[in-house]
Amino acid sequence: MNAVINLEKNAPFVEVEIGGEVQLGVDARSLHKTLGSKQDFSTWIKRRISQCQFRENFDFISLHQKVERExxxxxxxxxxxxxxxxxxxxxMEKTPQGHQIREYFIQQEKVARNTMYGIQLEINKAMLQLDHVKDVLSNAGRTLCVMGKQVKPQLMQNLDDLIAKAQPQLPFNAGE
Known part of the structure; x- marks a missing residue:
């Protein structure tokens, strides 16, 4: 992880247009130094470009500069x-800094995988709960429908019978 922090400090990213697209870029010479490569920069970068088949104006841009010397x-x-x-x-770099970078990305991949796995479990759990609620509501709807057609008339009849039974016993004086 220290190598990643050092990379961000010593080889800061800048916005650059490469291949007609604005993206993050970094000075390769700074990266070379941060990675701790013992090879001459010019040899190192040319070899890596060749090995990995990086393409100019897609993966990198080159700038020719005049350097004044004595x-x-x-x-x-x-x-x-x-x-x-x-x-x-x-x-790719076979230095301690390269090893730290590999460890960092392996760790980040594990975190991402665990996060995705956890989210997938939560999604599955929510879907099961939704299916359960749908089933319960569907069953409740069927029950209410059947109950409404069968039980409601019976309850209404019972209520009417109770009212009829209670009315003769109620003290009702029409003249007073």
Missing amino acids: TGATSRVEYIITADMAKHLGL
């Missing part, structure tokens, strides 16, 4: 690489 001006190629290419290079 011995005279020389030309140097700088590479701005996409965040995806930076991740790929970090995962």
Whole structure:
């Protein structure tokens, strides 16, 4: 995880247009330094581009710069690489920093998998509860329908019988 934090500090991401799309990019020279590679940068980047078949104007852009030195001006190629290419290079590097980056991504994948698994369990649980509620409501609806047709008339008749039975016993004086 320290390598990931160091990468973010030492090789900050910037917005850059690569392949007609604005995306996050990082200076490959800074990444090379952060990864702790012992190889010369120029050799390292060319070899990685060849090995992984990275494509210019898709995975990276190259910038030719003149560098003034005491011995005279020389030309140097700088590479701005996409965040995806930076991740790929970090995962490939056989240095302690590369190992830390691999561990970080493995850990993040486990977290993502566990989160997805937990969410899937919650979805399944909610679906089962919904099915149960639908069944209960459907059964209740059928019961009410049957009860309404069969029991309601019987209850109404019982009520009418009780009223008829109670009326002769009620003290009712019409003249008073």
